[in-house]
Amino acid sequence: MTKNKIDYFSKKILRKRGRILDKLSALEKDLEGLQHNQPKDWAEVINDVMDRETIMQKIEAEKENLRGVNEALQKMIDGSYGQCTSCEAPIPEARLRALPLARLCIKCQVVKEHCARQAC
Numbered sequence: 001m002t003k004n005k006i007d008y009f010s011k012k013i014l015r016k017r018g019r020i021l022d023k024l025s026a027l028e029k030d031l032e033g034l035q036h037n038q039p040k041d042w043a044e045v046i047n048d049v050m051d052r053e054t055i056m057q058k059i060e061a062e063k064e065n066l067r068g069v070n071e072a073l074q075k076m077i078d079g080s081y082g083q084c085t086s087c088e089a090p091i092p093e094a095r096l097r098a099l100p101l102a103r104l105c106i107k108c109q110v111v112k113e114h115c116a117r118q119a120c
């Protein structure tokens with residue numbers, strides 16, 4: 001992959017990383033707000049518990065996204081960005097433009113999805 005392309009994708013991924021970090025800090029603030037809540041009755045207690053669970057799930061999902069982003073950035077440093085992690089073929093640029101965090105080429109992705117359904 002050329003330097004220009006790495007430049008393009010790294011900026012794209014770093015912007016994504018910034019958005020994830022913003023979301024994470026907003027979610028953590030929400031969680032903190034809940035901790036200071038003084039529920040007045042059982043219905044509010046239940047609501048708080050549900051809200052907390054929803055927020056925790058969102059935080060987990062954002063952290064998972066962040067792991068993917070960091071992995072892609074690490075690959076850029078290693079020089080393996082844009083390479084399928086399964087067969088090592090180059091991932092087509094169009095696919096990376098749509099999914100900058102793609103780990104697999106289309107062929108391996110199809111096999112993986114097929115196997116997930118068929119349990120092979």
Ligand SMILES: [Zn+2]
Nearest residue numbers: 084087105108
């Ligand atoms: Zn592949």
